[in-house]
Amino acid sequence: MTDIGLIGLGVMGKNIALNIANKGYSVSVYNKTSQKTKNFVNNEAKGKDIHAYYDIESFIGSLSKPRKILLMVKAGEPVDNMIKKLLPHLDKGDLIMDGGNTYYPDTTRRINELKETGILYLGMGISGGESGALNGPSLMPGGSREAYDLVEDILLKIAAQTEAGSCCTYIGNGSAGHFVKMLHNGIEYGMMQGIAEVYDILRKVLKLSAKEIGDVFEKWNGGELNSFLMEISYKIMRHMDEETGKPTVEIILDKAGQKGTGKWTVQTALDSGIPAPSLSAAVEGRILSYFKEDRTNLSRKIIKKHVETKYDKEKIIKDLENSLLFSNLILFSQGLWIMAEISKINDFDINISEVLKIWKGGCIIRAKMLDFLREIIDEDKQNANLLNNEKTLKFLMDKLDSVKNITNIAKDFYIPALVHNTALDYFFSMVEENLPANLIQAQRDFFGAHTYMRIDKDGVFHTIWE
Numbered sequence: 440m441t442d443i444g445l446i447g448l449g450v451m452g453k454n455i456a457l458n459i460a461n462k463g464y465s466v467s468v469y470n471k472t473s474q475k476t477k478n479f480v481n482n483e484a485k486g487k488d489i490h491a492y493y494d495i496e497s498f499i500g501s502l503s504k505p506r507k508i509l510l511m512v513k514a515g516e517p518v519d520n521m522i523k524k525l526l527p528h529l530d531k532g533d534l535i536m537d538g539g540n541t542y543y544p545d546t547t548r549r550i551n552e553l554k555e556t557g558i559l560y561l562g563m564g565i566s567g568g569e570s571g572a573l574n575g576p577s578l579m580p581g582g583s584r585e586a587y588d589l590v591e592d593i594l595l596k597i598a599a600q601t602e603a604g605s606c607c608t609y610i611g612n613g614s615a616g617h618f619v620k621m622l623h624n625g626i627e628y629g630m631m632q633g634i635a636e637v638y639d640i641l642r643k644v645l646k647l648s649a650k651e652i653g654d655v656f657e658k659w660n661g662g663e664l665n666s667f668l669m670e671i672s673y674k675i676m677r678h679m680d681e682e683t684g685k686p687t688v689e690i691i692l693d694k695a696g697q698k699g700t701g702k703w704t705v706q707t708a709l710d711s712g713i714p715a716p717s718l719s720a721a722v723e724g725r726i727l728s729y730f731k732e733d734r735t736n737l738s739r740k741i742i743k744k745h746v747e748t749k750y751d752k753e754k755i756i757k758d759l760e761n762s763l764l765f766s767n768l769i770l771f772s773q774g775l776w777i778m779a780e781i782s783k784i785n786d787f788d789i790n791i792s793e794v795l796k797i798w799k800g801g802c803i804i805r806a807k808m809l810d811f812l813r814e815i816i817d818e819d820k821q822n823a824n825l826l827n828n829e830k831t832l833k834f835l836m837d838k839l840d841s842v843k844n845i846t847n848i849a850k851d852f853y854i855p856a857l858v859h860n861t862a863l864d865y866f867f868s869m870v871e872e873n874l875p876a877n878l879i880q881a882q883r884d885f886f887g888a889h890t891y892m893r894i895d896k897d898g899v900f901h902t903i904w905e
């Protein structure tokens with residue numbers, strides 16, 4: 440009898456299985472395409488406590504009770520299909536975990552569908568990609584506490600470890616785990632776009648080579664901007680394409696792909712009524728990148744009147760560093776505000792400080808900034824909007840001139856800087872007492888009799904405008 444079963448031997452599943460076995464647990468594995476299972480046990484898993492099964496019945500028969508099964512299959516229908524196949528063979532108290540990038544409302548639905556069967560269910564976000572899965576990912580399990588308790592030992596051990604502890608914690612009720620993973624990815628899109636915009640300015644304004652940009656990124660990575668994404672970015676800048684002898688980054692087509700988690704984050708933000716323009720801008724940046732043909736044609740039709748470079752290189756590099764810190768903080772503040780709001784609406788009961796702790800290792804958005812954010816959350820638990828905190832405000836104000844300078848330079852050079860610009864406009868909106876929404880209210884009342892409120896007395900008013 441084995442300790443745990445894993446279904447889905449793709450990039451992630453194989454490495455999670457190896458990780459679990461490396462921590463001293465026995466693992467049963469099953470994959471839809473049996474050849475992949477054979478290859479796995481005869482190669483990477485050879486000599487490990489990993490056992491292959493080629494039909495669901497014998498796979499389930501190999502598991503010690505209560506059975507624990509981790510699904511690492513493609514999100515969506517494959518998860519529903521696998522649950523359907525497993526159910527007839529499972530008993531009350533057995534546990535199914537979905538470790539894929541599932542849209543959290545799907546997890547809510549599955550939990551509700553399984554309620555009557557007595558089968559326990561966990562929706563677990565996993566971050567860290569291929570190497571994280573093998574060496575220690577950040578794990579975001581959500582569902583019933585009873586379900587979590589069944590696998591806590593294993594999860595705590597296979598997760599990344601930092602000086603703050605294991606990068607796994609019980610996230611909360613229902614689909615809280617998949618919700619938090621979705622938000623993680625939304626913030627990830629933003630951080631990636633922010634770095635890409637800085638890269639664009641460094642190459643187009645300062646005319647730095649990829650190698651020189653790598654040097655700048657490496658230096659930043661040694662300071663406040665330390666993060667996994669900064670680290671891989673400097674390594675990317677130095678990588679050379681063997682075929683052409685050029686930096687690899689320069690031969691990659693500028694069309695960014697996406698799998699939907701960023702879009703879901705923005706959709707969730709819009710539904711919750713929490714402003715998240717920078718998270719949204721990052722998704723829009725990828726969508727815009729896709730229109731290569733239009734962009735190429737249009738770029739040849741307009742004359743870009745560049746201003747003469749009269750900038751101080753060192754100052755720009757310092758301002759870019761500050762602008763990235765500013766936009767990263769805004770991205771996190773937008774994401775964490777959505778987290779607080781959705782947690783309240785859905786009774787997820789998410790402990791945001793704990794989430795920040797498990798994001799410190801293993802995951803794609805691990806960054807030094809998380810310590811600062813955690814300090815703020817811990818001292819200011821009531822503030823869903825981090826900008827209400829004095830330390831946050833000071834952090835942003837200290838960098839404001841740099842962000843203004845960078846966004847102005849970007850404009851001078853016709854360089855789009857969606858995340859940096861929206862971060863600045865978000866900040867300006869948040870610190871502005873008088874927005875022009877009074878005119879919008881007047882327009883709405885003019886054409887639709889939608890009424891408005893006044894600043895000088897209570898009540899709802901309508902004007903006959905002409």
Ligand SMILES: NC(=O)c1ccc[n+]([C@@H]2O[C@H](COP(=O)([O-])OP(=O)(O)OC[C@H]3O[C@@H](n4cnc5c(N)ncnc54)[C@H](OP(=O)(O)O)[C@@H]3O)[C@@H](O)[C@H]2O)c1
Nearest residue numbers: 447448449450451452471472511512513514517539540568
């Ligand atoms: N890659 C990452 O960095 C990463 C990070 C975090 C989370 N995730 C999530 O983890 C999950 C697995 O990702 P992956 O990168 O390992 O994917 P992958 O390499 O594409 O593997 C997909 C797995 O799903 C199985 N599968 C597909 N359709 C199926 C079906 N109808 N029924 C049963 N099994 C089916 C495949 O089986 P066959 O071999 O038979 O086709 C394969 O084992 C996804 O939800 C993904 O979004 C990925």
